[in-house]
Amino acid sequence: MLSIWAPSGITEVNAGDDLAALVLEACAREGTSLESGDIVIVTSKIVSKAEGRVRPQIEREAAFAEETVRVVAARDRGGSLTRIVENRLGIVGAAAGIDASNTAPGTVLLLSLDPDASARALAAALRAATGQQVGVILSDTLGRPWRDGQTDVAIGAAGIQVFDELAGQTDAAGRPLRVTRPCLADELAAAADLVKGKTRRLPVAIVRGAEAVVGGLDLPGARSIARAAEDDLFRLGTDEAYARGYADGYDEGTAEASGPDDEGDG
């Protein structure tokens, strides 16, 4: 039996705020307390606010350039530019995770410099304050190819098994050599979004009943979820890949057709 709830009262978060204290106070106000095996899932937005990762709206393009490693795909639809990029954390998503919703007027929020480190620090503080072995996930909202809408995923994690390693199993397609690895961290982040929502000002959720997932703070973080571009069948958008191929093919075609042995062939 899994229980998931979102303690209320964590509304405004400002630079320098102690997130561990905010979470523990919210639990105390509701007469609950963290137990070993609990997983605290925190919307990355309030971590960015607590860490002061804010910029003036006017510096948004500069921040976007700083956060972006490479543009994966872009499309301009009637002035509305969508840019899917890989950010410095290896996360592929829209606008490098720069957030202008529910931020102070005229400002944008950048993702934590190191979400896994932020998660570790929060988990360590919660464990020290309570003596309970709790896990922490930082969640963000991402769109995805092929399916409409968005789901929350884990961009930071500490003290939890990010993957359910099922070595030896066959995968959903029955290929015996491939290993099925459910991404528990992403499934936990998605579950937490069901109680947090986007409009209810409930930026923290607690999952109880997944003790088997919780472990030491030295477990791999959410960085381990990001797949290297060279291993990805969709490392570049369809239009971008077609354009690169067209340019290379065109060069090759003109070179061959106008090459010295052209007459000989024709």
Next chain:
Amino acid sequence: MLSIWAPSGITEVNAGDDLAALVLEACAREGTSLESGDIVIVTSKIVSKAEGRVRPQIEREAAFAEETVRVVAARDRGGSLTRIVENRLGIVGAAAGIDASNTAPGTVLLLSLDPDASARALAAALRAATGQQVGVILSDTLGRPWRDGQTDVAIGAAGIQVFDELAGQTDAAGRPLRVTRPCLADELAAAADLVKGKTRRLPVAIVRGAEAVVGGLDLPGARSIARAAEDDLFRLGTDEAYARGYADGYDEGTAEASGPDDEGDG
């Protein structure tokens, strides 16, 4: 507060089995009963078994061809062929959802012919038997670009709000014109996988506490999650798109270079 649990005792499912009866018996054995607002999340595998969507292993390639609308991307790595395809349901995933894990020896399982209809039939049966307004999701396990591991998603749904419509909100990137639409059905399927798991023979999970998501059986199903290929920035794999571009560019290049006005230019 959300509660999620997986009733035990639903082990072997065979062609013709009454899934509604199996779910209700499992609940009864544990002294629980379905309540209005509950969402029953069923692993699509047992729906396929109940519907007799089985084929001899030897017909696997033929079944794959039947289920596949188009190949999105393919890669052969040391004899292990990965094929990402769009199936007849508009779902993009590996091997068209054909499943050879935990199936009868020498057989493979195909996805339900119409997962939304299967979900509607199960929801209608559960509502008729209990008098309670319950929702139903059929879940399957899918990999995704850019992130390792898999998560469970909804391939069928009935009696639930598939999306949380947040019109007017700005999205995670702060673009005011874009609408954030959390895919509740996928987040519920992911949450359910946390209690079902892949190895524990618990193919059914019940989510309690999401009453706001449950509604009439005429609500749109999971088919509404599939994005049309022409609207997708990743409708084709990077290598496939590059190859198409290269071929088109090569043809254009040779045509121009060896065209009649070639001498005039050079």
